[in-house]
Amino acid sequence: MRALMADTVDALREQLVRRAAPALARRHSGEKLRRGNDSLEGGGDRAGEASVADVATSRADGAEPGHLHTSAVRVSQDADPTFLDIRERLFVRGDAAARTAWGRELMELTELGYGRQADHHLEQVLGLPEYRYHETRGADRPVAPFEGLSAELAGRPGVHAPEPSRMVYLSPVAKALNLTPDDVVYDIGSGLGKAGLFFGGFTPAKRVVGLEIEPAYAMFADRRARELGLSHVSFANRDALEADISDGTAFYFYNPFGSTPDRDAVGMLADRFAELGSAKDIQIAVKGKPLQTRLDETGVFSAETVLEDPAVWKVFRSHQDPS
Numbered sequence: 001m002r003a004l005m006a007d008t009v010d011a012l013r014e015q016l017v018r019r020a021a022p023a024l025a026r027r028h029s030g031e032k033l034r035r036g037n038d039s040l041e042g043g044g045d046r047a048g049e050a051s052v053a054d055v056a057t058s059r060a061d062g063a064e065p066g067h068l069h070t071s072a073v074r075v076s077q078d079a080d081p082t083f084l085d086i087r088e089r090l091f092v093r094g095d096a097a098a099r100t101a102w103g104r105e106l107m108e109l110t111e112l113g114y115g116r117q118a119d120h121h122l123e124q125v126l127g128l129p130e131y132r133y134h135e136t137r138g139a140d141r142p143v144a145p146f147e148g149l150s151a152e153l154a155g156r157p158g159v160h161a162p163e164p165s166r167m168v169y170l171s172p173v174a175k176a177l178n179l180t181p182d183d184v185v186y187d188i189g190s191g192l193g194k195a196g197l198f199f200g201g202f203t204p205a206k207r208v209v210g211l212e213i214e215p216a217y218a219m220f221a222d223r224r225a226r227e228l229g230l231s232h233v234s235f236a237n238r239d240a241l242e243a244d245i246s247d248g249t250a251f252y253f254y255n256p257f258g259s260t261p262d263r264d265a266v267g268m269l270a271d272r273f274a275e276l277g278s279a280k281d282i283q284i285a286v287k288g289k290p291l292q293t294r295l296d297e298t299g300v301f302s303a304e305t306v307l308e309d310p311a312v313w314k315v316f317r318s319h320q321d322p323s
């Protein structure tokens with residue numbers, strides 16, 4: 001049986017490189033890549049360019065169909081069998097190195113302008129629902145933008161749907177954070193778990209914790225982590241402002257909340273980060289001006305802009321004075 005890790009990595013690399021090849025060829029021939037699929041203006045949808053059939057033709061050899069649907073990888077979301085195959089290889093038969101390699105390829109696809117396609121692959125492999133309304137502005141989005149999910153999971157009146165991070169965000173943020181096996185990552189407002197599972201599955205972080213105020217979202221994400229066998233990843237149903245995050249070294253903040261006259265949530269979080277950042281080196285990846293401004297005002301952090309478009313993401317870092 002050919003189940004060697006090298007085969008797995010090679011096969012997965014081949015799949016992704018095949019997909020990236022036309023773009024690479026265009027890049028080498030000097031043709032400017034169209035990045036419309038990742039801009040708010042949108043228009044291009046490259047997700048359709050490399051079809052599932054295309055993926056299927058480059059399917060890794062040596063996979064035994066009987067291995068595809070083990071209980072360990074069965075999920076509520078029915079993925080294409082090819083993606084179940086990749087899930088099996090990466091999360092059941094594969095190991096962290098194979099996952100890291102696949103994650104790197106996803107990031108490369110994203111950088112080439114195929115972010116939407118990378119999202120599709122990631123969501124299928126992780127067993128997450130697909131969110132198709134990233135480029136639809138607030139009021140125009142359906143209340144329940146995930147197809148086929150119960151109201152508790154898909155969003156309902158009064159409870160925002162948990163818009164997942166896009167690869168176009170995760171890729172530059174992961175690069176900038178450059179997580180190591182010493183890192184403990186907190187996703188503040190973890191939704192259905194996409195960012196947390198990405199950091200847990202595709203970086204060497206020691207531990208990843210998602211904090212989510214909606215019980216059904218946290219339960220769904222935690223079940224995904226268990227079913228994928230990611231024992232170092234967990235999702236808790238907690239108000240992030242009340243949870244103990246003091247063991248964290250890296251934090252991910254994708255617009256979970258704003259401040260209201262009743263509760264200055266952003267200010268409270270900025271104060272906690274400032275306290276933590278004064279005691280040890282931490283990194284905080286932030287989308288959204290309110291928290292970025294408040295962190296700037298603490299005077300504790302240096303800031304690096306890691307993405308300008310389609311949204312501004314900054315990574316804030318505290319550095320202890322060695323003296």
Ligand SMILES: C[S@@+](CC[C@H](N)C(=O)[O-])C[C@H]1O[C@@H](n2cnc3c(N)ncnc32)[C@H](O)[C@@H]1O
Binds near residue numbers: 189195211
């Ligand atoms: C935009 S979603 C982000 C999902 C996830 N971080 C990702 O990137 O894929 C924000 C999530 O924050 C949650 N949230 C809002 N306020 C919160 C709080 N005080 N504590 C924990 N989670 C909260 C929302 O329920 C929502 O699921």
